Amino acid sequence: MSQYIVVYSSLSGNTEDIADLIGEGIKSTGHEVTVKDAMDCNASILKEYDAFCIGAYTWGDGELPDEFLDFFEEMDELDLTGVCAATFGSGDTTYEQFCASVDILEKKIVERGGTITQPGLKIEYSPTGDERELCQQFGINFVSHVKSC
Numbered sequence: 001m002s003q004y005i006v007v008y009s010s011l012s013g014n015t016e017d018i019a020d021l022i023g024e025g026i027k028s029t030g031h032e033v034t035v036k037d038a039m040d041c042n043a044s045i046l047k048e049y050d051a052f053c054i055g056a057y058t059w060g061d062g063e064l065p066d067e068f069l070d071f072f073e074e075m076d077e078l079d080l081t082g083v084c085a086a087t088f089g090s091g092d093t094t095y096e097q098f099c100a101s102v103d104i105l106e107k108k109i110v111e112r113g114g115t116i117t118q119p120g121l122k123i124e125y126s127p128t129g130d131e132r133e134l135c136q137q138f139g140i141n142f143v144s145h146v147k148s149c
C-alpha cells in the first residue's frame, strides 16, 4: 500500500473541496491518503510520502495565494527526482489568468526534478455535479499513473 498526500490552500473552501474529493478518489483505490492545509505543514512533508498532489486557488492577477508562499519557497529545498505529482486548483474564468496557480505549482515541481503525471485540474469555484466525479476520478487516475511513473 502506498502513502499519498494532498496539500492545498483555500480561502473560501472551494480548493479544499477539490482536495477532499481527490483524497476520496485516492482512498477508493485502497491506498492511504492524508489531506492537509499548506498553512499547517512544511514542504519537507512531501518527501515522507510516495507521491503527492498540491493545489491552490488563484489570487491577485494570476498569483499564488499568500497562504501558499511559505510552502512554495520551502519547495526550493527539495529534490523531487523520481517523485510523481499532480496539481489542482479553483479559479474564476472572468479573470484573464484562469487558475494560474495550477501552472505555477506544476512548473515548480518540474524545476525541482519531479514528474507530472497528468494535466493539472482546474475547476471554476467549487466543484458541482459532474465536476465532483471529475475530482474523484483525478485522484483515481493519479494512483494509476503513479504506478507507471
Ligand SMILES: Cc1cc2nc3c(=O)[nH]c(=O)nc-3n(C[C@H](O)[C@H](O)[C@H](O)COP(=O)(O)O)c2cc1C
Pocket: 009, 010, 011, 012, 013, 014, 015, 016, 056, 057, 058, 059, 060, 061, 062, 063, 090, 091, 092, 093, 095, 096, 097, 098, 099, 100, 124, 125, 126
Ligand atoms: C482579489 C481576487 C483575485 C483573484 N484572481 C484570480 C485570478 O487571477 N485567476 C483566477 O482564476 N481566479 C482568481 N480569483 C478567483 C478565486 O481564485 C476563486 O474565487 C476561487 O474559487 C477561490 O477559491 P477558494 O474557495 O479555495 O479560496 C480571484 C479572486 C479574488 C477575490
